[in-house]
Amino acid sequence: xxxxxxxxxFFAERSQGAGYVVNLMLRTLLxxxxxxxxxxxxxxxxxxxxxxxxxVTLVVAAFAGAILAMQTGIELRKFGNTSVLxxxxxxxxxREMGPFITGVILAATVGSAIAAELGTMKVSDxxxxxxxxxxxxxxxxxxPRVVALALMCxxxxxxxxxxxxxxxxxxAEQNLGVSPDLYWVGAxxxxxxxxxxLPKEVYVGLLKSFIFGIAIASVSCAAGLKARGxxxxxxxxxxxxxxxxxxxxxxxxxxxxxxxxxxx
Amino acid sequence: MxxxxxxxxxxxxxxxxxxxxxxxxxxxNYVLMGPSGTGKSVTLKHVIGIFKPDQGNVYVDGQDVPAxxxxxxxxxxxxxxxxFQNGALINWLSVGDNVALPLREHSRISKSEVDDxxxxxxxxxxxxxxxxxxxxxxxxxxxxxxxxxRALVTNPEYVLYxxxxxxxxxxxxxxxxxxxxxxxDTLSVTGLIxxxxxxxxxxxxDRIGILEGGGIGIEGxxxxxxxxxxxxxxxxxxxxSD
Numbered sequence: 001x002x003x004x005x006x007x008x009x010f011f012a013e014r015s016q017g018a019g020y021v022v023n024l025m026l027r028t029l030l031x032x033x034x035x036x037x038x039x040x041x042x043x044x045x046x047x048x049x050x051x052x053x054x055x056v057t058l059v060v061a062a063f064a065g066a067i068l069a070m071q072t073g074i075e076l077r078k079f080g081n082t083s084v085l086x087x088x089x090x091x092x093x094x095r096e097m098g099p100f101i102t103g104v105i106l107a108a109t110v111g112s113a114i115a116a117e118l119g120t121m122k123v124s125d126x127x128x129x130x131x132x133x134x135x136x137x138x139x140x141x142x143x144p145r146v147v148a149l150a151l152m153c154x155x156x157x158x159x160x161x162x163x164x165x166x167x168x169x170x171x172a173e174q175n176l177g178v179s180p181d182l183y184w185v186g187a188x189x190x191x192x193x194x195x196x197x198l199p200k201e202v203y204v205g206l207l208k209s210f211i212f213g214i215a216i217a218s219v220s221c222a223a224g225l226k227a228r229g230x231x232x233x234x235x236x237x238x239x240x241x242x243x244x245x246x247x248x249x250x251x252x253x254x255x256x257x258x259x260x261x262x263x264x
Numbered sequence: 265m266x267x268x269x270x271x272x273x274x275x276x277x278x279x280x281x282x283x284x285x286x287x288x289x290x291x292x293n294y295v296l297m298g299p300s301g302t303g304k305s306v307t308l309k310h311v312i313g314i315f316k317p318d319q320g321n322v323y324v325d326g327q328d329v330p331a332x333x334x335x336x337x338x339x340x341x342x343x344x345x346x347x348f349q350n351g352a353l354i355n356w357l358s359v360g361d362n363v364a365l366p367l368r369e370h371s372r373i374s375k376s377e378v379d380d381x382x383x384x385x386x387x388x389x390x391x392x393x394x395x396x397x398x399x400x401x402x403x404x405x406x407x408x409x410x411x412x413x414r415a416l417v418t419n420p421e422y423v424l425y426x427x428x429x430x431x432x433x434x435x436x437x438x439x440x441x442x443x444x445x446x447x448x449d450t451l452s453v454t455g456l457i458x459x460x461x462x463x464x465x466x467x468x469x470d471r472i473g474i475l476e477g478g479g480i481g482i483e484g485x486x487x488x489x490x491x492x493x494x495x496x497x498x499x500x501x502x503x504x505s506d
């Protein structure tokens with residue numbers, strides 16, 4: 001195949017895949033009024049997402065906060081200004097690191113599980129079985145998963161932020177000689193001194209994590225629903241789900257930060 | 265009546281159906297046989313509206329299936345049951361919940377009525393003892409019987425059977441065949457059965473059509489096909505073909 005044809009085919013396939021995800025998101029939105037009927041599945045999926053992702057999220061967040069404090073502190077120490085370490089760590093965790101870490105871990109743990117689950121259902125005719133029973137797979141399978149992740153991602157992000165800030169405080173005290181009082185006063189003040197109850201960074205971070213949750217669930221459901229060809233197809237669906245989710249988290253994270261800090 | 269008229273279907277780069285025409289009268293079990301990849305399951309999916317033909321028509325009781333909108337398709341599917349090869353039970357629901365699923369989703373009957381109906385159909389297929397078990401805990405034959413119970417729970421007029429004895433031993437296969445015949449006799453359900461199995465065709469079929477080259481190669485009653493000298497009939501219905 002000539003390079004032009006293969007490039008065209010590559011972009012056509014990617015566009016088709018993106019179109020499928022957008023279509024799935026819109027159809028999920030249309031199913032929202034039926035959410036009360038799916039409350040049991042919503043709770044099951046939310047609980048599963050939390051249980052699967054919580055331990056590793058907290059461990060990674062603690063280390064991410066520690067690394068953030070360490071890297072920033074090393075530079076700040078040169079200028080004798082480590083007193084702002086609590087402020088910087090708290091705001092960075094809430095605005096960027098917390099949502100990013102939580103999103104990536106949810107993509108790896110819950111997103112992959114969703115793609116595998118729906119992919120297996122697809123290749124074993126369970127999705128077709130729902131359709132022939134006149135049960136919309138989007139209403140029955142996708143809606144509870146998307147809503148569960150849209151709710152769980154911000155909740156996990158809040159926990160991740162708190163643990164990350166705590167991780168930073170340990171490094172600040174042990175390695176950089178910043179007193180815990182000074183670190184925590186800076187952190188708490190930066191997260192409370194605002195006319196809007198909480199500062200913009202917290203809201204932007206929570207909005208990001210909410211959008212990440214929707215994106216991860218939609219991309220993973222789409223990958224699962226498009227799986228075909230047995231075990232190999234399910235494996236490819238999981239790979240696609242995790243790859244596309246992480247890609248989206250990075251791109252959406254950039255776009256949201258850019259919008260709120262440079263455009264709005 | 266189910267009627268397919270000159271149906272053509274291409275999947276990927278292969279022409280699967282090339283002018284398939286077949287009529288399935290009410291109240292009979294019609295067995296569709298043919299080599300692998302000749303479009304038997306594809307035919308079933310056209311009847312229930314999962315696939316649309318590239319060319320040709322599919323009618324159920326005179327209604328044009330490919331022309332139906334989503335609402336009409338849902339109404340049609342409520343009148344049909346579909347037994348998938350492996351039962352296609354939802355893995356995280358118990359057998360009882362799987363069977364109850366179509367009723368819980370679509371009917372407005374009370375919980376106790378749903379439970380009674382589920383018990384009734386599970387008893388019909390000999391699975392009432394396994395209502396609380398999950399699909400991973402039961403055998404292939406039990407999955408098929410549970411799948412059949414789910415297909416029958418809404419009192420369908422038609423049931424489509426996709427390889428109802430695939431991967432089963434002869435004893436369990438025989439039980440499934442008897443069950444399919446019983447469903448036709450006691451519930452007056454019209455059946456379209458896709459199979460490779462001569463035993464299945466002779467034990468639960470009334471008419472047999474054998475696919476060849478994307479269309480029906482030979483068709484007739486069970487006796488006609490069994491006694492036919494046509495090479496296709498000999499290949500599928502001859503001794504040792506099961």
